[in-house]
Amino acid sequence: MKLFDAHTHYYDKKFAEKYPGGTQGAIADSLAAGVCGFLCAGTNPDTAQASITLAKQYKNMYASAGLHPQDTADYSIAQLPTVLSAVESLLTHPKTVAVGEIGLDYHWDPDRRVQKEAFDAQLSIAASMGLPAIIHDRDAHGDTMDMLRAHKDATGMIHSYSGSAEMALEYVRMGWYISFSGPLTYKNAQKLRATCKVVPPDRLLVETDCPYLPPVPHRGKINTSALMIYTLETMAECVGISIQEMAAQTVENTCRLFHIALL
Numbered sequence: 001m002k003l004f005d006a007h008t009h010y011y012d013k014k015f016a017e018k019y020p021g022g023t024q025g026a027i028a029d030s031l032a033a034g035v036c037g038f039l040c041a042g043t044n045p046d047t048a049q050a051s052i053t054l055a056k057q058y059k060n061m062y063a064s065a066g067l068h069p070q071d072t073a074d075y076s077i078a079q080l081p082t083v084l085s086a087v088e089s090l091l092t093h094p095k096t097v098a099v100g101e102i103g104l105d106y107h108w109d110p111d112r113r114v115q116k117e118a119f120d121a122q123l124s125i126a127a128s129m130g131l132p133a134i135i136h137d138r139d140a141h142g143d144t145m146d147m148l149r150a151h152k153d154a155t156g157m158i159h160s161y162s163g164s165a166e167m168a169l170e171y172v173r174m175g176w177y178i179s180f181s182g183p184l185t186y187k188n189a190q191k192l193r194a195t196c197k198v199v200p201p202d203r204l205l206v207e208t209d210c211p212y213l214p215p216v217p218h219r220g221k222i223n224t225s226a227l228m229i230y231t232l233e234t235m236a237e238c239v240g241i242s243i244q245e246m247a248a249q250t251v252e253n254t255c256r257l258f259h260i261a262l263l
Ligand SMILES: [Zn+2]
Pocket: 007, 008, 009, 041, 101, 209
């Protein structure tokens, strides 16, 4: 059974600090568990470059480059063009397959004008380069939807989806993919599982967001792609198909969205 982890952060220093063998150990354990594809998401030019370095090292590891809404805290509106041109130059690397992660974060909530300006500009970059976007929406469901509605030519994935079923279906109608992570397995996540049930299976993605968001029964640990099987199992139950079928469907969806042919 092949698995594709559609969203990871393998450059994160938590791996070096807390996981046996660090990043390389976590990837080796994931490969051994049947994960054959990874997308390592950048959050600023430095982590995007680190993602590309990993993508060069592992044949089925792909990178994305973008300025995360939390990382916009480091910049003023006037500084955005410079950092976004650094992002743009990383998007030309052959293993960079998406713009992201980008979006809005009203939980950590840096200056919303800067967040929105960066999000808006990067959606335009994604559309002009013909690349899918990876959307981070934390406690900003309404404004995220408005922004994506305003960019009809952009497409991509809503990463670690946390909105309503109605909104997920609206995103699907707009051409977007819905990606679920560890929280789908949480005891109190009935609403999320109900959402998973109504999304067309050919628009579902599965991800870890590792080292964050470990699924049940590994909450509190460092997450890796090897633990994605628990989320996939929950997803298969929601959709009403076997875990093997769910794995094959999500691999196919991820490869279609990111224009990837696994080696
Ligand atoms: Zn992430």
